[in-house]
Amino acid sequence: MKDTSDPIQSIYLTETSTDILKEHCIGRSFPDSVLAPKATSTITGEVISRAVSMAMKESGQSREEIAVAMSEYLVTEVVNRNMLNAYASEARKEHKIGLERFIALIASTKDERLVQLLADLVGMVLIPSSLLPAVEVVLWDAKKLLAQDQQQQAHEKLENALASQDLK
Incomplete structure (x- = not known):
């Protein structure tokens, strides 16, 4: 009670x-096909990879443009297309996007679904x-x-x- x-x-x-x-x-969130885990891997790693991939595809920018914008946001780090490809790949489990780069991706794509995803993963809501x-x-x-x-x-x-x- x-x-x-x-x-x-x-x-x-x-x-x-x-x-x-x-x-x-x-607000907007990713479709269930992105959020649903597969039985063969961890929920968080695979979900984040799919969300990163979808956010980049739907941003209207090339991965090169996103990499440049992320590098500018991070100031002291360089992000390139290959890194973004690795972050978006479910198969490349050893290449996980770190928090600073995830924040730079959010800033570069302006995709609020990435922030909502973090909230969803811990049972919260973005307001x-x-x-x-x-x-x-x-x-x-x-x-x-x-x-x-x-x-x-x-x-x-x-x-x-x-x-x-x-x-x-």
Whole structure:
């Protein structure tokens, strides 16, 4: 049973709030064909390789252009097309993209799905900072509804207590 004293665990979302959050917070993510693991390898390595590959393909840039942009972002490191090919290959398990280069890839492709992928892998959701006020409204609505429920329960207890005194 959930602990209803914790408003975060007891969020009651209005339909409007839910629609806003679903539409704007979850955003784009990779299709299930990218996210689904194969039985023969680790979920994270293979999923990241497929996501890297798809993000680069759909970026509208060549891998050479992405490599140049990543190198510029990293300043002291040079990224080349062969490295990107290795990061995008599920077969090249020894060539995993590091965090700094993954961030440079995100910056270079502008693909928010790569950030959402990280959140998905640890059971979280990406929320753009521009929507934090919407989240605050939802949380305040949830707290208000929780307080109303608790008030209703207190009234019922009071009525029951008064009714039991009348019977004695």
